[in-house]
Amino acid sequence: MLEEPEIFYDKLTFVYIEMPKFTKKSNELEGILDKWLYVLKNMNKLDKIPKKASEEIFLKLFLQCEIAKYNPQERDMYEESWKRANDWYAILETAKIEGETVGEARNEIRKNQEIITNGVKRGLSNEILSELTNLSIAEIENIR
Numbered sequence: 001m002l003e004e005p006e007i008f009y010d011k012l013t014f015v016y017i018e019m020p021k022f023t024k025k026s027n028e029l030e031g032i033l034d035k036w037l038y039v040l041k042n043m044n045k046l047d048k049i050p051k052k053a054s055e056e057i058f059l060k061l062f063l064q065c066e067i068a069k070y071n072p073q074e075r076d077m078y079e080e081s082w083k084r085a086n087d088w089y090a091i092l093e094t095a096k097i098e099g100e101t102v103g104e105a106r107n108e109i110r111k112n113q114e115i116i117t118n119g120v121k122r123g124l125s126n127e128i129l130s131e132l133t134n135l136s137i138a139e140i141e142n143i144r
Contacts, residue, residue, distance in 0.1 A: 026050040116143050 022037045029035050035053040039046070039061065049062050070078060112133040119129045126137045133140070 026052055029053065113143055116140055 017037065019037070019041050022041055024034055024038060026038060029038055029050070029052040032055075035050075035055075035058070038050065039053055039058060043065065049058055067075070067078060112135060115133050116129050116135075119132065124132075126140045129135075129140050130137050135143075
């Protein structure tokens with residue numbers, strides 16, 4: 001009598017596919033699984049992306065395959081270009097963040113100047129304005 005197999009982890013399932021038994025042609029592909037199986041089985045024969053497998057994920061796959069075919073000099077050039085693009089992206093993102101921080105600081109300064117200007121018009125003391133703006137009395141005197 002066969003024993004019930006022990007379940008190691010109920011969230012993990014292995015599916016075995018016998019690729020030689022997958023015989024569909026490119027015009028017979030229906031779902032995403034068919035497309036993946038076709039592309040993986042025929043990758044070494046494909047010189048262009050099949051029309052039925054034109055989703056973005058397959059475009060990325062074919063791009064990676066093209067890069068894998070590069071000779072060492074082409075690969076170095078590609079990697080240097082990729083590094084430069086990433087560096088520029090990082091620089092622009094940092095500038096954006098710093099710009100937002102500077103903008104927030106400028107808004108805070110404008111807000112405090114407005115509070116002090118309105119407070120001076122109403123006759124508020126430096127001590128009260130200091131409490132309202134969290135600025136020192138010397139800073140308030142400077143703005144006055």
